[in-house]
Amino acid sequence: MKYDVRDIYQDFEFLVDQEVMMQGWVRNHRKQKEFGFIDFNDGTCFQNVQIVYDHSLADFEEIQKIRVGSALTVTGKVIRSPKEGQLFEVQLSSWQMEGDCPLDYPIQPKRHSREFLREQAYLRARTNLFGAVFRVRSLTAMAIHEYFQKNHYVYVHTPLITTTDCEGSDQMFKITTLDLNHLPMVDGKVDMSKDLFGHQAYITGTGQLHGEAFALSYKKIYTFGPTFRTENSNTKTHANEFWMIEPEIAFCDLEGLMDIEEEMLKFVVSYVLEHAKEEIAFFDQFVEKGLKAKLEKLIHSKFVRISHHDVVDILKKADVKWEFEPDYGEDIAKEHERYITEYFDGPVFITDWPKDIKAWYMKVNPDGKTVAAVDLEVPGAGELMGGSQREEDYQKLLQRIDEMHVNKEPIEWYCNLRRFGGCYHSGFGMGFERLLIYLTGVENIRDVIPFPRTPGNCEY
Amino acid sequence: MKYDVRDIYQDFEFLVDQEVMMQGWVRNHRKQKEFGFIDFNDGTCFQNVQIVYDHSLADFEEIQKIRVGSALTVTGKVIRSPKEGQLFEVQLSSWQMEGDCPLDYPIQPKRHSREFLREQAYLRARTNLFGAVFRVRSLTAMAIHEYFQKNHYVYVHTPLITTTDCEGSDQMFKITTLDLNHLPMVDGKVDMSKDLFGHQAYITGTGQLHGEAFALSYKKIYTFGPTFRTENSNTKTHANEFWMIEPEIAFCDLEGLMDIEEEMLKFVVSYVLEHAKEEIAFFDQFVEKGLKAKLEKLIHSKFVRISHHDVVDILKKADVKWEFEPDYGEDIAKEHERYITEYFDGPVFITDWPKDIKAWYMKVNPDGKTVAAVDLEVPGAGELMGGSQREEDYQKLLQRIDEMHVNKEPIEWYCNLRRFGGCYHSGFGMGFERLLIYLTGVENIRDVIPFPRTPGNCEY
Numbered sequence: 012m013k014y015d016v017r018d019i020y021q022d023f024e025f026l027v028d029q030e031v032m033m034q035g036w037v038r039n040h041r042k043q044k045e046f047g048f049i050d051f052n053d054g055t056c057f058q059n060v061q062i063v064y065d066h067s068l069a070d071f072e073e074i075q076k077i078r079v080g081s082a083l084t085v086t087g088k089v090i091r092s093p094k095e096g097q098l099f100e101v102q103l104s105s106w107q108m109e110g111d112c113p114l115d116y117p118i119q120p121k122r123h124s125r126e127f128l129r130e131q132a133y134l135r136a137r138t139n140l141f142g143a144v145f146r147v148r149s150l151t152a153m154a155i156h157e158y159f160q161k162n163h164y165v166y167v168h169t170p171l172i173t174t175t176d177c178e179g180s181d182q183m184f185k186i187t188t189l190d191l192n193h194l195p196m197v198d199g200k201v202d203m204s205k206d207l208f209g210h211q212a213y214i215t216g217t218g219q220l221h222g223e224a225f226a227l228s229y230k231k232i233y234t235f236g237p238t239f240r241t242e243n244s245n246t247k248t249h250a251n252e253f254w255m256i257e258p259e260i261a262f263c264d265l266e267g268l269m270d271i272e273e274e275m276l277k278f279v280v281s282y283v284l285e286h287a288k289e290e291i292a293f294f295d296q297f298v299e300k301g302l303k304a305k306l307e308k309l310i311h312s313k314f315v316r317i318s319h320h321d322v323v324d325i326l327k328k329a330d331v332k333w334e335f336e337p338d339y340g341e342d343i344a345k346e347h348e349r350y351i352t353e354y355f356d357g358p359v360f361i362t363d364w365p366k367d368i369k370a371w372y373m374k375v376n377p378d379g380k381t382v383a384a385v386d387l388e389v390p391g392a393g394e395l396m397g398g399s400q401r402e403e404d405y406q407k408l409l410q411r412i413d414e415m416h417v418n419k420e421p422i423e424w425y426c427n428l429r430r431f432g433g434c435y436h437s438g439f440g441m442g443f444e445r446l447l448i449y450l451t452g453v454e455n456i457r458d459v460i461p462f463p464r465t466p467g468n469c470e471y
Numbered sequence: 472m473k474y475d476v477r478d479i480y481q482d483f484e485f486l487v488d489q490e491v492m493m494q495g496w497v498r499n500h501r502k503q504k505e506f507g508f509i510d511f512n513d514g515t516c517f518q519n520v521q522i523v524y525d526h527s528l529a530d531f532e533e534i535q536k537i538r539v540g541s542a543l544t545v546t547g548k549v550i551r552s553p554k555e556g557q558l559f560e561v562q563l564s565s566w567q568m569e570g571d572c573p574l575d576y577p578i579q580p581k582r583h584s585r586e587f588l589r590e591q592a593y594l595r596a597r598t599n600l601f602g603a604v605f606r607v608r609s610l611t612a613m614a615i616h617e618y619f620q621k622n623h624y625v626y627v628h629t630p631l632i633t634t635t636d637c638e639g640s641d642q643m644f645k646i647t648t649l650d651l652n653h654l655p656m657v658d659g660k661v662d663m664s665k666d667l668f669g670h671q672a673y674i675t676g677t678g679q680l681h682g683e684a685f686a687l688s689y690k691k692i693y694t695f696g697p698t699f700r701t702e703n704s705n706t707k708t709h710a711n712e713f714w715m716i717e718p719e720i721a722f723c724d725l726e727g728l729m730d731i732e733e734e735m736l737k738f739v740v741s742y743v744l745e746h747a748k749e750e751i752a753f754f755d756q757f758v759e760k761g762l763k764a765k766l767e768k769l770i771h772s773k774f775v776r777i778s779h780h781d782v783v784d785i786l787k788k789a790d791v792k793w794e795f796e797p798d799y800g801e802d803i804a805k806e807h808e809r810y811i812t813e814y815f816d817g818p819v820f821i822t823d824w825p826k827d828i829k830a831w832y833m834k835v836n837p838d839g840k841t842v843a844a845v846d847l848e849v850p851g852a853g854e855l856m857g858g859s860q861r862e863e864d865y866q867k868l869l870q871r872i873d874e875m876h877v878n879k880e881p882i883e884w885y886c887n888l889r890r891f892g893g894c895y896h897s898g899f900g901m902g903f904e905r906l907l908i909y910l911t912g913v914e915n916i917r918d919v920i921p922f923p924r925t926p927g928n929c930e931y
Binding site: 017034035036037054055080081082084109110111113116117118133136137142145146149150152153156163164165166167168169170171172173174175184186187188189191192194200201203207208209210211212214221224225227228231236237241243251252254261262403424425427428429431432433434435460461462464466467469470471 | 477497513542571593632668669670674690697701712714721884887890892920924926
């Protein structure tokens with residue numbers, strides 16, 4: 012009978028001494044004169060199965076020719092492994108080649124650099140590291156859905172194609188069906204009325220505005236989808252396409268928002284620790300020493316809540332030579348984020364930011380100087396979530412839009428949400444890849460996205 | 472204590488005679504001289520709560536001024552309703568206006584046409600119909616994730632930005648960061664090397680090719696994300712942005728694929744029937760009579776499996792005057808789909824299609840004329856899924872690419888999957904909106920997408 016390798020691990024006691032059929036790929040093949048070992052992986056779990064064979068098999072010589080990377084169907088008996096730390100092995104009885112693999116196969120059983128594997132994006136999930144990363148990506152996505160669905164949030168697919176620019180249209184990709192080499196012109200400008208939508212459209216950088224509309228229908232919603240930025244930035248944390256989670260909650264203030272962020276993160280971390288034991292153990296050993304302890308600690312910590320003002324106080328008092336001098340009216344730099352999470356030895360919510368450095372839709376506090384915004388800083392990964400209470404007062408919102416020179420026309424409907432039974436409400440955004448970097452210890456965003464898109468790089 | 476309305480319904484017996492606080496919106500307000508009724512909905516479930524009040528309240532006159540659409544915080548006692556078919560009502564004790572609503576609020580407690588509500592896309596989830604549709608959309612998305620995750624598929628986020636054209640680049644939106652009014656030119660053509668990625672990029676119409684790469688690492692994967700088509704088509708079933716699910720399974724042939732499709736669909740339908748009882752009852756009563764029976768029947772039916780050739784046989788023998796004459800070498804028309812699902816009185820898998828009308832990556836059958844492709848036709852909704860076994864033979868695949876004049880250069884990596892431990896594998900695509908149309912009975916794709924994008928229409 013056919014088995015996935017993960018099922019053999021799970022039902023091992025039941026399957027011992029039984030014949031099983033497996034289908035998968037050869038990760039390694041160690042040949043001796045009279046016997047051999049094949050490290051076999053079918054992708055259904057992190058672990059390989061060791062397949063053993065010896066020269067008593069009639070096709071011993073054929074077996075020895077099996078190359079790394081080949082796809083096989085194998086049948087054999089499950090036996091307790093004599094090897095320490097290895098639950099079982101499979102004694103080969105018969106096999107079939109499903110797909111051969113030549114000697115120039117790029118993924119050989121040796122240490123490849125991450126840079127090299129990035130260039131083999133279509134094959135790299137076959138390595139231990141990336142196999143683990145993208146399985147954790149899948150499980151983390153599920154954890155997020157589970158958290159919000161069990162709490163009865165409505166999952167909203169906000170549109171990707173948009174004319175509404177929340178983050179500024181210069182940061183958005185333009186899309187068109189027009190032939191760029193033969194653009195229709197009128198009065199020396201491109202006649203966008205000839206395009207499919209009749210005007211310039213973009214692919215979006217956020218679902219927040221549409222999410223708010225649905226939060227004012229369902230009370231609790233979340234989005235989870237791809238977003239795009241045109242930033243021409245080649246850092247470890249920037250990609251032009253990434254996934255975001257944007258929950259939005261009606262009748263929720265900043266304190267309530269922090270409660271949700273904290274509960275959600277703890278749920279997700281617990282879920283991953285439970286469902287990706289092997290992968291986390293691997294990251295802990297080979298990627299970030301202490302990762303598992305870091306994650307376990309987070310679950311049991313109480314996140315600190317402190318205002319931006321008080322954070323700056325702490326930074327100013329610190330006996331540190333800053334590259335960027337902390338300032339009450341300014342953003343905090345990466346070095347400050349690091350210091351403050353180390354100072355509190357855990358995750359920190361920083362609240363009440365200077366209004367001039369934050370977005371136009373955030374609720375201005377009674378002091379007139381700060382907004383009800385909150386960033387969550389976590390040890391080792393910096394800012395993980397950014398949220399705010401949204402300005403629910405129609406007149407105040409219009410005033411902020413004017414002050415900050417936001418193009419009002421495409422967001423009239425958004426402002427109208429404040430007129431038609433608007434209420435206090437809050438939301439946050441979490442970059443999914445930022446979360447994965449935190450969960451896996453893998454530092455470069457290019458290594459947690461299956462096929463990353465960065466400036467100059469849109470291969471595959 | 473604050474309660475979501477859904478929790479009051481669930482814990483009613485425990486809460487009866489207790490005071491509860493609720494936050495939500497006024498759907499309707501019926502005023503009598505000495506008392507009144509407010510239909511109150513907080514978005515957490517389909518049902519309203521009836522709030523009752525009378526003139527014994529000191530602010531009776533103020534209460535009577537509460538307008539439809541307003542956001543309120545209300546406190547009152549849960550009491551058993553004297554009204555048939557209504558579990559409980561809440562006797563108002565105190566309230567607070569959270570957000571008023573003017574009389575020109577577009578969503579009034581009367582029947583609005585779907586066309587009118589489409590123009591109010593940011594408010595329409597506050598109606599019974601769209602509130603139900605988008606909650607079912609959310610639950611259905613979760614059902615899909617649950618099915619694949621419980622069967623240990625890896626969820627893969629395939630890239631949206633791409634240079635690989637599986638469906639043909641003329642069907643894809645071009646994206647650019649260049650200023651269309653001042654394009655850099657070289658030799659009379661746009662110099663795309665100046666664009667962010669260094670060449671023309673698109674937003675994708677499928678994740679299949681990238682999905683196959685991951686299936687050949689993990690055995691079982693699925694995608695679930697937005698896809699785009701530039702089709703200038705204004706029908707009830709076309710949108711330029713929609714969501715797709717694309718599972719891909721290694722070591723799986725066409726029979727195995729049909730097993731998965733059937734099991735998955737039955738799981739999803741069962742999940743929705745269980746988790747969206749009120750919504751399904753509403754659709755059954757007001758949108759599609761017999762919907763619930765249709766869905767229940769599907770769960771218990773055995774899907775028919777029949778070849779395209781045999782379907783054409785049946786169509787030719789049918790005593791029907793066809794608009795399009797059925798033909799062994801041709802696609803089948805909507806009228807044929809309808810006939811064949813009625814003929815078998817249930818879902819039908821149609822297999823082994825003429826190769827000339829199907830895609831280049833499908834496995835050619837031994838007859839040399841047909842491909843191992845399968846479409847699933849369901850009663851009332853037509854084609855719900857389309858899948859195939861993929862050509863796993865490197866040389867045969869290259870030959871098909873040549874025959875069908877596919878641009879080979881950007882898909883070299885995809886072809887290489889056949890060289891490096893390729894194996895027989897299959898996959899299918901399911902349009903998420905097509906599924907929702909089937910599940911809700913709502914006929915127009917514009918009414919199952921929160922903010923639909925169709926030619927000339929990219930509002931909100």
